[in-house]
């Protein structure tokens with residue numbers, strides 16, 4: 001039986017969604033965030049970094065969303081949720097599967113950290129922190145995010161999903177950056193392809209079942 005170490009309200013939602021798409025049996029061990037939003041120390045007993053998602057299967061531990069998605073699709077997918085090797089969609093599939101945590105999430109995390117900076121420093125430094133946060137946002141983070149989101153929009157406008165006309169593991173990986181960006185970033189323009197994509201993935205029965213198994217997930221209604 002696959003065990004998912006699931007942190008509430010987190011990107012681990014994607015793994016439950018994938019398991020539901022694949023129709024696999026699994027158990028969920030839920031961990032609750034503390035007031036600082038960090039995972040409890042007990043998660044470090046599963047993997048030293050104490051992050052979620054982590055899964056256990058067949059006596060092995062798998063961490064990192066992209067690696068978990070790849071492992072589950074390769075092991076249990078029987079060809080589902082992945083374009084055939086050598087097909088035009090396959091290079092797109094690999095790119096977006098790895099891009100989600102490798103390129104998109106670091107930028108979104110920078111956005112989050114700098115937007116929270118003023119609240120993290122002593123009161124007298126808040127004005128300065130606000131200026132730093134604004135400058136970093138304007139010069140470094142926001143222009144890059146705008147480029148990235150324009151790329152997502154044009155990719156999704158091509159044929160609806162990140163690696164072609166069908167849902168793949170790349171979409172499961174990219175769902176979290178898209179959901180986080182649309183809720184955190186001031187979007188320049190209506191982004192119709194991205195909004196249509198979110199509607200399409202959220203309407204999937206497997207996505208809804210994953211929400212029932214995992215509980216609260218803050219981005220599901222943004």
Ligand SMILES: N[C@@H](CCC(=O)N[C@@H](CS)C(=O)NCC(=O)O)C(=O)O
Pocket residue numbers: 007009010011012037038039040050051052053063064065066101
């Ligand atoms: N790149 C990693 C990121 C894992 C990660 O940062 N997970 C967050 C949940 S969204 C977490 O565990 N946060 C709690 C903490 O850092 O204490 C992955 O995709 O698995």
